[in-house]
Amino acid sequence: MTSDKNAPEMDSIEELLPWHAAGTLSRRDAERVEAALARDPELARRFALVREEFGATITLNETLGAPSARAMEDLFARIDAEPARARRAPGFGARIAAFFDGLTPRTLAWASAAAVLAIVLQAGLIGVMVSKSGTTGGYETASAPTTAPGVGAFTIIRFAPQATMDDINRFMEMNHFSVVAGPSGGGLYKVRVADAPLASSDMSALMQKLQADKVVGFAAPTR
């Protein structure tokens, strides 16, 4: 390796050259390597060797071909032979990741702004709806005397940002749902969806129905 008073530093930088060629260094390390390459021609020459190895390794691997269809057929035959798997509810983080995964940065920026506004509006509108329960003849709130608190089946729902008060009102009436609590952080409402607990298969079917409804932005079972 290079032999000057900065030899140990240069040795550690030389060790990083393969990752610099592959573009997998942190920004800070990449900048260190770039600076060293700019001031040390011998290091730059060695980096050229690294780049040769990098290219040759890619070419070598690309000439290895691909597995036959047998691998995939064998895999899915074995998966089909596996015992049926109980469907587990994904974690909240996974749901959020799945949601944001489908958005471009520009969409995300606009959606964030729209969502904040919509949540504020919806909170006010639904608050009005809840306070009017019993007088409108519409859906019942948790305070309705016919259902004891804590009894029933519940979901958390965030309404779609574009849903209007009429949309939400119609949605709640049509499904005989009642708002139990909310909105909490992120505009989530706890909603009673049945007067008695639902079987898991019924709850799964309901979740699919809710998630397909344009009024609903997000829905998940809760206790």
Add this chain to the structure above:
Amino acid sequence: MQTSSDEVLISRIANGDRLAMQVLFARHHVRVYRFVLRLVRNEATAEDLISEVFLDVWRQAAKFEGRSAVSTWMLGIARFKALSALRRKPEQELDEETAAAIEDHSDDPEVTLAKKDKGAVLRECLTGLSAEHREIVDLVYYHEKSVEEVAQIVGIPEATVKTRMFYARKKLSELLKERGIDRGWP
């Protein structure tokens, strides 16, 4: 067009989503196959092993905690499967493969250079590295894994990753020199 991230696919696979499994397989099976093939040097064995790797992914998806990239996790599984398969192989088979790997070295350096361009010789020398050195070179250059990710896959400290890569490259230079190509390093 938006595509689901690997992490989202794993979450769906954990729920038994067969389609998500197909997407993940389509996305990664060639690279996983090549990684395994470079270790076991047998196409039929490599094909069998990728089925096992992805079956493990199907079974273990619910336990994936997202501490590493999905591809890093899968390469770790693939490596374990490949090394287990190598341990199960009869010694005779290994000897035959070792012989096949080195028999191309019989030409003297000048003849070799006359027959092939430098790139071809370089690729042959990459093939002639030990399994340990091939593995790290492939992970860094072909699979584009960071120091930290290689450490996770191979199960060694990050400092060892750097020194192992350095010695793999040094060995490569020695093999090239034997074939008449002196790179002036190390």
